[in-house]
Amino acid sequence: DAKTTQPPSMDCAEGRAANLPCNHSTISGNEYVYWYRQIHSQGPQYIIHGLKNNETNEMASLIITEDRKSSTLILPHATLRDTAVYYCIVGSSNTGKLIFGQGTTLQVKP
């Protein structure tokens, strides 16, 4: 299973876009990139996922580089409620197993 590397922490001003990077240089062709977040001690919340193409939903956008070795999660207009730990995960389609790393703690500041 491919591993991911994320910065341990980031700050973002309220109302601005938050761009969270993730490296997954050992990703294989059938592995998806997933993003989850965990607010306080709640259960992880699914945000978005993708295989090769960029994806957008009501919460965020996911930009995956052409070589698929890195990706960026974009929260277009961060609010204080977006303060959370964000996990970038590469999921195996063979086992269905998601391996969570340490994630990025995003602090949105007023």
Place this chain on the structure above:
Amino acid sequence: DTAVSQTPKYLVTQMGNDKSIKCEQNLGHDTMYWYKQDSKKFLKIMFSYNNKELIINETVPNRFSPKSPDKAHLNLHINSLELGDSAVYFCASSQGWKGGSPLHFGNGTRLTVT
């Protein structure tokens, strides 16, 4: 309506006891999981079941026994509880298990063993 619900939310018990955590999902998913989050906040998969069949069993002590009476339920029974079992346990579900289907998590059960 809660999609993935776990009970109890908090569980405090003594070493050596046996306890169970229940999980139910109303999403119509066919795959369910148990994850453990330790004090360092790492989330680790323990088990997954697809249509009541065990798919993943991650080097978990055999004191932990998952039971899936039907595909909407996956309960976790723990025998002879130890101090190191203290953690937050999350149940999750997804449609299918071969990638592409995101997991939906419950809000966790905080287990404290004294």
